Amino acid sequence: MARPAEPAALGLDHVGLGIRDLLRASAAFERMGFRLSPLSLHAGALSPGGPVVPWGSGNRCAMFRQGYFELLGLLDPALPSNVKAMVERYEGLHIVALDCASADQAHAAYVQAGVAANAPIALERDATFGARDEHTRRARFRNVYFDPAAHPEARFIVIEHGTPEVLWQPHLLAHPNGAEALAAVYLVVADVDASDARMARLLGRAPTPAFGGRGRRFALRQGTLWLADEATLRGLCPVLAKGPIQRVAAATIAVQSLPALAAYLERQGVPFAEGTTPDDGARSIWVGPVEAQHAALEFVQTSQQRSAT
Numbered sequence: 033m034a035r036p037a038e039p040a041a042l043g044l045d046h047v048g049l050g051i052r053d054l055l056r057a058s059a060a061f062e063r064m065g066f067r068l069s070p071l072s073l074h075a076g077a078l079s080p081g082g083p084v085v086p087w088g089s090g091n092r093c094a095m096f097r098q099g100y101f102e103l104l105g106l107l108d109p110a111l112p113s114n115v116k117a118m119v120e121r122y123e124g125l126h127i128v129a130l131d132c133a134s135a136d137q138a139h140a141a142y143v144q145a146g147v148a149a150n151a152p153i154a155l156e157r158d159a160t161f162g163a164r165d166e167h168t169r170r171a172r173f174r175n176v177y178f179d180p181a182a183h184p185e186a187r188f189i190v191i192e193h194g195t196p197e198v199l200w201q202p203h204l205l206a207h208p209n210g211a212e213a214l215a216a217v218y219l220v221v222a223d224v225d226a227s228d229a230r231m232a233r234l235l236g237r238a239p240t241p242a243f244g245g246r247g248r249r250f251a252l253r254q255g256t257l258w259l260a261d262e263a264t265l266r267g268l269c270p271v272l273a274k275g276p277i278q279r280v281a282a283a284t285i286a287v288q289s290l291p292a293l294a295a296y297l298e299r300q301g302v303p304f305a306e307g308t309t310p311d312d313g314a315r316s317i318w319v320g321p322v323e324a325q326h327a328a329l330e331f332v333q334t335s336q337q338r339s340a341t
Contacts, residue, residue: 044255
């Protein structure tokens with residue numbers, strides 16, 4: 033199998049929730065105990081090497097010690113925005129971003145491996161900086177995008193962070209719900225074998241069987257991607273047993289303490305369901321798409337805390 037990038041180079045960076053009402057979604061995530069970054073407006077090039085221009089989208093993010101969760105809202109439909117196509121298809125989880133050290137090197141490796149990938153595109157946004165949001169800094173990224181028809185499982189991005197210190201500010205990492213890391217993403221696919229082959233080329237690594245052979249597990253440098261058919265994921269995810277299920281079905285967030293999280297959600301009046309993790313059968317907590325604004329969220333206890341209990 034051709035390897036588009038050194039396997040150890042790709043890690044789970046963030047997931048993006050495409051929604052129309054960013055204000056409403058922000059309130060819902062704050063109710064669940066996430067500390068969100070202030071509103072930041074996007075700007076970016078419309079083609080490789082082109083000038084950076086304002087876009088019609090903005091975000092607020094829950095930054096973790098490992099990875100982050102992006103609330104991505106459509107703010108001005110008259111301006112260019114990748115969010116328009118997302119929310120026209122459905123509101124929910126779309127983006128699965130993988131970090132890399134160099135977007136240029138990653139792109140060259142994909143081209144050599146025959147994987148259809150656009151040349152890196154610059155993306156920027158202003159972000160507040162400082163514990164009291166007293167400064168403004170420019171956050172910069174270089175993104176490699178893929179042909180969505182060739183990779184229907186998600187809107188995959190390989191991202192090079194130019195200014196990580198602007199995003200991962202210490203005061204943004206403390207969440208009332210104890211969130212520590214973006215641990216995994218669940219993808220629902222129509223054909224597990226076909227998606228297995230596509231994902232292996234994109235990720236540069238082979239998966240291991242999961243869900244009794246009905247799915248796959250891709251272990252990244254940090255984080256995990258799970259592939260399964262719809263019936264399997266409905267059986268695993270109690271909050272997705274009924275109702276719509278999208279291609280990026282759920283995201284997993286590791287917290288310091290599941291009992292503390294359960295108590296917090298109860299105090300906040302946020303309904304949740306009990307579950308178990310697919311890898312080791314440990315306890316997990318699920319919050320459904322109604323409460324999480326078109327997303328399904330699984331919470332697990334961090335491996336450090338789990339091993340200590």
